[in-house]
Amino acid sequence: MRTICFYFQVHQPYRLKPYRFFDIGEDHYYWDDFSNRTIIRKVAQKCYLPMNALLLELIQKYQGAFKVTFSMSGTFLDQLEAYAPDVLESFQRLVATGHVELLNETYGHALASLKSKEEFTDMVQKHQEKISRLFNGYQPKVFRNTELIYSDQIGEMVADMGYEAILTEGAKHILGWKSPNYVYNNANNPKLKVLLKNFRLSDDIAFRFSNRTWADYPLTTDKFVNWINAIPKEEQVLNLFMDYETFGEHQWAETGIFEFMRALPDAVFKHSDFGFSTPTEIINQVPGIGKIFVPTPISWADEERDLTAWLGNDLQDEAFDRLYELENQVKKIDDPEIQRDWKYLQTSDHFYYMCTKFFSDGSVHEYFSPYDTPYDAFINYMNVLSDFVLRVKAKLKEAEKV
Known part of the structure; x- marks a missing residue:
């Protein structure tokens, strides 16, 4: 059976308060607590709480046949503890089902992998400790770097830390004629599996769902299942990676995004040969077909899928x-x-x-x-x-x- 991997990034930064030149040396607290609290409570009501409830409903309805994966930044988890313990509890209930995988990442949702191996390793360890404390000793086996940033060298560092797989973008300039719908291996350490985002089908949900100028608007479950059925039979894995805030925040409830997700598993089970798996299940069941070469870092941001969203000017x-x-x-x-x-x-x-x-x-x-x-x-x-x-x-x- 072919399989779909639904992975969601969950992140909120600690935003800086307005900090003037004259504050230097006088005010040593930098964080906009009011803004951070307000935003996370707003997104909790629009996205986290209703979507977590929906996912729990689907997991229970399909008795674990429907599965999802999260990576939650340390800054996000810190804010849940401070401002939204009800949201943290809803994530804990999801993980307790045994049908939700958690990935590890950098605690601060940082770009440390591009600058310092020591700091990168330290950030990853701190995040692991946070996940273990909040989720009953959970030990992630798969890694997701900040914004899916990846290169051969970064993958090698991740493999050295003991992770079995890493997620990244199925960037066109890296894949060329190849498909993202396979399991690949890191070029420097082939023991590390690499799962690539199918950006077209992911972005149909994450970005184009409510776009009335899109030629395929509106997106229905029947239409989406027809598209995945058109994937060649030898391509075993469909990785749908997106921001969790897609649901209810970027795509408002009024767009029908929650109804789409509620109906999608049933449509997949009834009208395709796809199921749902977590990254660890995939790498245990699907062999890698060969190395993927990524000499310079890629990400999932912007048209270029490079680092210019954060670095370059x-x-x-x-x-x-x-x-x-x-x-x-x-x-x-x-x-x-x-x-x-x-x-x-x-x-x-x-x-x-x-x-x-x-x-x-x-x-x-x-x-x-x-x-x-x-x-x-x-x-x-x-x-x-x-x-x-x-x-x-x-x-x-x-x-x-x-």
Whole structure:
């Protein structure tokens, strides 16, 4: 039987409060608690709570034949503990069914894999500890890097940490004529399996579902099942990867997105030869067909599927480089607030807000950004980082005196 892997990224950043130049050295708390609390409660009501209830209903209805997979960032889990314990409990109920897989990632939803193996490994370990504590000792076997960022080298680091598989984008410029609907192997360490997102069918749900100008609008379960039935029989795996906020937040309830998901498993079971599996089940049942070569990093963002959503312009590169110049100093400091801020300042969203792209990708960046312009995002971040530098230096001086 061929199989569908539904994977959802669940992430919320800790947003920075407006931080002026004159606050540097005076105000050492950077986070917009009101905004963070308000946003996570809003998304909880629109997405997390109703969608978790729907998934639990489907898992129970189909007695585990319907399965899904999540990766939840550490910043998201921290906010659930602080502002939305009811949402955390609903995720715990899902995982307790035994038909939901959790993936590991970087605690701070960070870009550390591009800069520091040591920091990357540390972030992954902290996330593992968080998952284990909140989900009854759960130990993920599969990895999902921030924004599906992947390269041969990153995959090798992930394999060295003991993970059996990694998820990434089925980018056209990497695949060429190949299909994303197979299991591949990492080029540097073939023991690591690589699962690739089918971006066309994923994005039909995540981005095009409510687009009335789309030639295939409206998307029905019958139409979607016809498309998956058209996949060649030898292609065994259909990976549908998307933001969890697709359901109810990006695609509002009024679009019919919840009804679509409620009806989809039944349509798949009755009218196709597909079932549903988690990544671990797939890699245990489906052999890899060969190596996938990804010499330079890819991601699931924007048309280019590269790193330019977060890095590449002068603003982003300056902020990124100044941040990681502090790594060795921060590691010497035993202070929970310094360590917390260090993790949260690495979150990829801060660099995403600095993106200066135009056209369709630019409009997506504007939609997610709390700032009026990328330059405002850069100035606010650098003001915060300047104060953080002062705190790090002061802590190191204190340590020298002891």
